[in-house]
Amino acid sequence: MRNVYVVTHAQSLHHVERRVGGWYDTSLTDLGRTQAEKTGCFLKSAIDSSDVQLFSSDLKRAAETAEIIGGHLEKPVTLDPRLREMSYGDAGGKPQDWFRDRIKPQPSDGNRLDHRVYTGAESRREVAERVGAALGDILEEGAEDTVIVSHGFASTFLVIAWMMVPVEHMGYCSLPARPGSVSKLHEDDRFGNRGVAYLCRTSHLED
Numbered sequence: 001m002r003n004v005y006v007v008t009h010a011q012s013l014h015h016v017e018r019r020v021g022g023w024y025d026t027s028l029t030d031l032g033r034t035q036a037e038k039t040g041c042f043l044k045s046a047i048d049s050s051d052v053q054l055f056s057s058d059l060k061r062a063a064e065t066a067e068i069i070g071g072h073l074e075k076p077v078t079l080d081p082r083l084r085e086m087s088y089g090d091a092g093g094k095p096q097d098w099f100r101d102r103i104k105p106q107p108s109d110g111n112r113l114d115h116r117v118y119t120g121a122e123s124r125r126e127v128a129e130r131v132g133a134a135l136g137d138i139l140e141e142g143a144e145d146t147v148i149v150s151h152g153f154a155s156t157f158l159v160i161a162w163m164m165v166p167v168e169h170m171g172y173c174s175l176p177a178r179p180g181s182v183s184k185l186h187e188d189d190r191f192g193n194r195g196v197a198y199l200c201r202t203s204h205l206e207d
Contacts, residue, residue: 004139004185005043006158007069007149008177008200010035012061015179018096021151022088022121027060035180035205036065040072042182042204047073049144055134056149057083065180066149073147082134083158085151086127089120112171127154128170132161152177159183162194180205 011032014021028036056066058079066077091099103117113125131154138146150158156175162185165173177183177200184197 001144001189002139002142002187003047003145003197004162005046005145005147006155006183006185007039007043007065007147008152008155008179008181009057009059009062009065009149010039011179014061014093020088020091020094020096020099022085022092023059024088024093025060028064032061032065032179033068036068037072038205039065039180039182040069043069043147044072046184047145047147051144052147053138053141053143053145054078054147054149055080055083055138057081057085057151057154059084059151062149062151066147069147069149075147077149080134080138082130083148083150083154085154086124087120087122089116089118089122091118091121110171113168124171125167128157128161128167131157132167135161152179155183159185159196159199163196164194176200178202 011029013026014024016029052073052075054070054075055078056062058081070077106112107115114123116123135158155177156173160170160173181200181202183199186197187194
């Protein structure tokens, strides 16, 4: 049996400044730090084993969330840039209103996997491949419980990759991962089946 907890980083400055995130690197807000503390408390109560490992995107907002969680779990954080959010290229850090006026619409031919929303942005395929590769390496570590701190859109690909969905079928996937949300992924011992125990949980932030 093993469990993977996919955590979306807590509220960051780019949220309140209404700027495009991606690889635009901002720290947590005061509310974000509170959300991270609550998430850490929740995970400490949810995880029974001592065989726990903690991984995170190397962007500040994720790494800071992971450090706070790590304090509750008493575990070090391993940073992995492959867990970053999708890069929005030249639009990173720009105001959201500015971006909405310039975003490149999805192609009419249906090739969503290779579409780039702005100059220099990553495609869905590129994000899915790097996030999936990171998950594969993390699972090879073999821990009973694993916590992965990533980003809203990137976490979608972590969950879908866990379910062994091929990249070619990830063109339409999108999960409602809000800041501080947690998804629990589970694999049973008997059949090796993989499932989702809960998805994008945020009730712990309201306690």
